[in-house]
Amino acid sequence: MTDTLYYQPKSVDEALQIKAELGAEGTFLAGGTDVVVGIRKGKLKVARTIDLSQVPGLDGIRRHDGFLEIGAMTTHKALEQHDVPAALAQSCETVGGPQIRYLGTVGGQIGTASPAGDVSVALIALKADVELRSAARGTRRLPLDEVFVGPGKTVIADDEMVTRVFVPLGRRSDFYKIGKRDAVAISLVMAAASVGPAGDVAIAIGCVAPVPLRIKRAEALLDARGLSDEAVDEAATIAREDCSPISDHRGGADYRRAMAGTLTKRLLSRLREVTPVKAKPAESSAEVA
Ligand SMILES: Cc1cc2nc3c(=O)[nH]c(=O)nc-3n(C[C@H](O)[C@H](O)[C@H](O)COP(=O)(O)OP(=O)(O)OC[C@H]3O[C@@H](n4cnc5c(N)ncnc54)[C@H](O)[C@@H]3O)c2cc1C
Numbered sequence: 001m002t003d004t005l006y007y008q009p010k011s012v013d014e015a016l017q018i019k020a021e022l023g024a025e026g027t028f029l030a031g032g033t034d035v036v037v038g039i040r041k042g043k044l045k046v047a048r049t050i051d052l053s054q055v056p057g058l059d060g061i062r063r064h065d066g067f068l069e070i071g072a073m074t075t076h077k078a079l080e081q082h083d084v085p086a087a088l089a090q091s092c093e094t095v096g097g098p099q100i101r102y103l104g105t106v107g108g109q110i111g112t113a114s115p116a117g118d119v120s121v122a123l124i125a126l127k128a129d130v131e132l133r134s135a136a137r138g139t140r141r142l143p144l145d146e147v148f149v150g151p152g153k154t155v156i157a158d159d160e161m162v163t164r165v166f167v168p169l170g171r172r173s174d175f176y177k178i179g180k181r182d183a184v185a186i187s188l189v190m191a192a193a194s195v196g197p198a199g200d201v202a203i204a205i206g207c208v209a210p211v212p213l214r215i216k217r218a219e220a221l222l223d224a225r226g227l228s229d230e231a232v233d234e235a236a237t238i239a240r241e242d243c244s245p246i247s248d249h250r251g252g253a254d255y256r257r258a259m260a261g262t263l264t265k266r267l268l269s270r271l272r273e274v275t276p277v278k279a280k281p282a283e284s285s286a287e288v289a
Contacts (some may be wrong), residue, residue, distance in 0.1 A: 002227055003047060004047050004048075004049075004243060005047065005048050005049070006049045006051065007026075007048070007049065007050045008051045008053075008054050009050065009051075009052075009054070009055055010054055010055065010056075010125075011054055011055060011056070011078075011182075012055055012058065012133070012161075012163065013135065015028075015052060015055055015161065016052055016133060016135040016159070016160075016161060017135050018050050018104075018135060019050060019072060019134075019135075019158070019159055019160075019161060020134065020136060020159040022048045022050070022137045023158040023159065024050045024051075024158045025047060025048045026050050026158075027044075027048065027049055027050065028048045028050050028052055028107075028111065028161060029050065029052060029053075029108050030052050030072070030073060030105040030108035030111070031075065031103035031104045031105045031108050031239070032103065032108075033096070033100050033104045033108065033184065034104075034108060034111075034112045034114075035049075036049070038162040041199060044143075047277045049068075052073055052161075053073075053125050055073070057071070057219075058071045058072050058073040058107070058270075059071040059072075059074045059075075059077065059078070059105075059178075061075035061079065061082050061084070062073060062168065065170060066086070066169055066170070067166040067167060067168055067169060068084060068166070068167040068168075068169055069165075070106055070107060070164060070165045070166075070167065071106075071162055071163070071164055072106060072107025072110075072161065072162040072163055072164060073100065073105050073106075073197065074083055074105060074106050075102060075103065075104060075251065076092040076095045076100070076101040076103045076104050076105070076106075076109075076119060077092070077098070077101040077107055077175060079092045079093065079106070079119075080092040082092050084167070085087060085126055085167060085169075085171060085173045085194070086145060086173050086175070086196070087094060087122040087126060087173035087174055087175040087192040087193075088119070088122045088123065088126060088127055088167065088173070088175075090122070090174070090175035090177075090192075091118040091119045091121065091122035091175045091177075091190075091192065092118075092119060093121075093138045093198070093260070094118050094175075094177045094179070094183075094187075094190075095118055095119060096183070096184050097183050097184045100184075101214050102144070104252040105164075106119060106123075106162075107161070107162040108152065109143070110130060110144070110147060110154070110156075110162050110165075111154070111156070111162060112152070113147075113148050113149075113150075113151065113153055113154045113211070114151065114152070115151055115206055115207055115208065115209060115210055115211055115212060115213075116186050116187050116190075116206055116207050117212055118167050118175075118187055118190055119208065120206070120212045121146070121175075121192050121204045121205065121206040121212045122173070122188055122192040122204075123144050123165060123167065123170055123193065123247050124145045124176050124192070124202070124204035124212055125173060125191075125193050125194050125202050125203060125204040125213050125214075126142050126158075126167050126168065126171055126173055126190035126192070126194050127143070127167075127168055127171070127194070127196075128143075128144045128161055128165050128166060128167045128168070128200050129141050129142060129143055129144065129145055129160070129165070129166040129241070130142060130143075130144050130164075130165050130166075130185075131163045131164040131165070131166065132135050132156055132157075132158060132160045132161070132162060132163070133161060133163045134157060134159045134160040134161075135159065136159060137237060141166070142155075143237070144165070145204070145214040148211035148212060149211065150211060151209045151211075152212050155282075163251050165186065168196070169206065170196065170197045171194040171195065171196045171197070171202075172194060172271060173192060173193065173194035173195075174192065174193060174194075174267050174270050174271055175190070175191070175192040175229050175267075176190065176191055176192075176263050176266060176267060177189075177190040178190065178259060178263070180183060180250065186250065187206055187207050188207060188250050188251045188255075188256070188259075189206065189207045189208060189255075189256050189259040190205070190206045190207065190262060190263070191203065191204065191205040191239075191260070191262065191263035191264060191267055192204050192267070193267040193268055193271060194271075195227075195262070195271050199223070200219075201218075201219050201220055201222040201227070201271075202214070203218055203219055203235070203239065203264060203266070203267070203268075205239060205243060205260050205263065205264070207245065207250075208243035208244070208256050208257065209243050209244050209245070209261045210244075213242070213243060215235070215238060215239050215242055216262070217238050217242060218234075218236075218238040218239055218242075218264065220237035220240065221234055221235055222268070223237055225273065228270040229269055232264075232265055232268045233265065233274070234259040235264055235265075235268060236264045236265040236268075237261060237266040239263075240257050240260055240261040243256070243260045
């Protein structure tokens with residue numbers, strides 16, 4: 001007899017209590033698009049499954065206090081059909097095919113911690129925060145880019161779950177994905193960028209490092225110098241320099257590195273079309289070099 005157990009909690013508190021008791025042995029099941037594939041391929045041994053599908057209050061999207069609040073069980077399809085920032089909608093539209101988007105969730109995307117997570121890259125570029133909750137310590141909130149520490153690895157503790165994601169409203173954004181096909185294709189490289197109401201820029205790139213990568217050095221340069229041609233070219237160079245891609249069956253490291261620069265330039269150029277170019281402040285390049 002296989003020693004497998006399946007739990008179906010009816011509240012967040014109950015789910016967290018079970019997780020606290022099981023620790024690393026317990027695996028949350030959201031849409032199952034990663035978990036089930038992992039089990040079928042023999043990469044994931046799941047002995048204790050905590051199904052979140054019957055937990056009320058974990059899905060839904062609402063605008064509150066300057067943020068879009070997205071419940072962890074919100075599917076990519078629901079986000080695609082909702083009025084959400086452009087980069088987020090675009091990233092959701094490119095996840096797998098319709099069947100995957102009806103099942104796959106934001107919480108599952110974060111839990112999987114894939115460097116190829118399209119939605120994670122868009123959320124990082126939108127400066128999203130994530131809310132984590134445990135039975136013992138309550139909630140904590142941290143920037144999404146601080147959650148990922150390696151492929152499949154996060155700072156989420158064994159007794160915690162993702163409950164919500166907070167996306168600041170008012171940022172203009174864009175997303176671009178390169179894959180082998182237009183649908184049901186894991187990204188070869190993808191990137192997203194956003195500009196805030198005060199002109200601050202955020203850039204994230206996927207598939208070019210062990211984690212979805214935020215290009216903070218380029219952001220600092222652009223914040224100081226605006227989206228001039230020169231600054232955008234320098235930001236693209238930094239994106240190429242700061243990534244550490246690998247070669248695999250989908251593509252080569254050199255190609256990925258080149259595309260990190262190309263996509264950075266393309267996204268920033270598009271965002272600039274409706275963003276006034278800041279006057280270059282004196283000696284700003286020295287400050288951010
Ligand atoms: C055919 C196919 C195509 C795909 N294409 C793409 C693609 O193009 N782009 C892309 O980004 N992804 C793609 N994926 C991957 C997948 O669909 C996404 O990562 C999806 O967001 C996972 O969500 P889920 O709800 O199915 O997660 P699940 O499989 O249920 O869970 C994934 C992981 O997250 C954990 N988890 C789930 N919910 C929580 C929570 N609330 N708190 C903490 N941990 C949690 C689980 O324990 C598990 O470790 C594809 C998958 C398949 C099968």
